[in-house]
Amino acid sequence: MELYYCVLLMSRGFGANLIQHLYTGAAKQSCFRFSAVIEHGIISSMKLRTFGRFFILCCFLSVLFTVSTPSLSTPIEKARQFTRPLEFDYLTWDVNAFMTKIGQSGLNPWHKLNIEQQHQLVMRYLYLTNQLEVIQVEIQQVYADPSIKDPDTAARVELAQQKALQTSIVSLTPLVESILQGQVTEIIVEEDIARLGDAVPPLLFHTTPLPKALIASPRNSIQQDVNISLLADLTLEQIDQLENQVEKATGESVLVVDVGGIGIYPTMVMRSSNLPWI
Template identity: 45%
Template sequence: MNKKYLQNFYNQYKVFDFLHTIRQCGIISFWIFLSVLFTTSSSLLVQEYPGKVRQYTHTIEFDYVNWTFDAFWQKFLQSSIRLEDYLPEKQPSGIVREYLRSVRQISQLESQINVIYADPKITDKVAAAKSYQLQLDQFNAYKKQLAPYAESTLQSQISTILSENGLTLIGQPIPPVLYHSTPLPMALIVSPRNKIQQDANISLLADMTAGDMAALEDEVMKNLNVSALVVPIGGVGIYPTMVMSTSDLSFLAETVAHEWTHNFLTLRPLGINYETNSDLRTINETTASIVGTEIGKQVLKRYYPDLLPPESEISTQDTTSDTSNPQATEPEPFNFRREMHTTRVQVDKLLAENKIDAAETYMEQRRQFFWDNGYMIRRLNQAYFAFYGAYADTPGGAAGTDPVGPMVRALRKQSSSLAAFLNQISMVTSFDQLTRMVDNPPAG
């Protein structure tokens, strides 16, 4: 980053300007209100978790309060400076690209260091990793320097796309788009064994090892007779939004928009009722996924067109191959979504017949099948489907035959615009209400 842009700021910015002070006080008050609102919402969810589960997690739970206020302070400083105003017109997207390059380089260096420490032939591992560690430290410092500029730029770009989609009030998304990339907490998902239902979702420390996860799962399952799974997450819809650090801009843009949608819905009936039942949770998550995907693609199309995936690749990911042609001679490529859909349907059938042990044996067999085909699923159980089945923005996959996702997609299809869809579904408080909306679309 050229220092002259920051120098311009320090030379021109009038800290004691009265009008500016009034404006900043307003921003502080508004952001504090939103931060408390979303943090309080998250805290209430934690207090509602079954106490029997939390006895195993209370010492390793993620601290949302401290994270939120630290992120809030950083975002306030960014807003005060308006970093994007001190970049040349054509440079903001370049800053984002450079930030992503640094993230990618950090990942590669960490991988190289891990290989050194895992190689039994290398005796002096510290010496062998020294040059890589030095580079890693430099890139981490570089990434930290770039992060405020990259985040401010992407926030501004997503806000522009939201505005063009009619999702703003007086030109401003409410709440404003704010995110911070950070190591994300893990999530402990708990489901009953006799049915697929998320009974608990507890955020845990980000640095858990695979061994830590397995040990916690085993302890919870053994002592409480439930299904449990620790899963990674891509983002958390607190405020500012928490988003994982990634070099994949498509994923990043979609995730920021996805989590902003949760913030949007939290101020409306659908989001307020997120934890009321599994149907409303699925409606929330599927809605956020639909909005995130559409906004994310528009951001790439506008600002980073060279990073858009080919249409043929998108089609392949979103559709299920036709297997009815008896003349086909070449074996089909492995279709993860189709196979996972098949798995979920059979598991639901076995559980409905109260064949719990048979369902769990089947899931382990299928897990090994997925593993053999390149999908390294650590544990496939009821908790897996309870978590991943709620994201039903595309057909098939872990949602199985659950009608909620298709109904949300049907409402989007018949809506005249993304804004019309989001504003309408944000008022939903039950699956029956959503069904009536789809069955009785507004005239004209």
């Protein structure tokens, strides 16, 4: 009852002095107890909210680290901890290939150059590509020779030649691709293969070194557990190191190999000096 009268008087605006005179002893102690209960409840509520926020933050961080940290429970997850920086990006390649095709449409050498000029450009491209293939074989032989302690120095001349040839080939590639696309499209139309009067979708291809593939399989059975596309320009040293790392992580047989082709549009065609093959 004392608590009731105390609250009633306070709610009707009676001053603290009047309350103090009217209610002393037990009533005053009840008001103090009431204030303490209120204060304790507020503090408890604040602590509960703080604990709730801390709990939510811990749950969020737990989920975040669980998602960002690979479990490494499968062979492909174990392999990718080493292959990620060396993996081939198909989306970026496809976007760049389309941008190259858009640029080629502005050049249009198929209509601007005569047959003889087109022939000379294509043959020049094939010759340079053949020279590049020969140089690359020589470089591989140097790096594969265990008796050569410093292959970079031993293959210095060949590496410089490789770089010069690659620069020349890159400059010719848009013209040659456009010429070959035009010639093949013309034959398709003449042979009545394109029923709509033109190739649909348009014949588009981009010559490029094809990505490599890292293959892993169990030693005691014939099956493929891992197949990861890698950059095309990996050195022999990088390949050897990667194979050893993945073998130790997975306990399986691992080999980095070349691929024969990739199904994508524009078509990814391996750079080659063999015109009939292209």
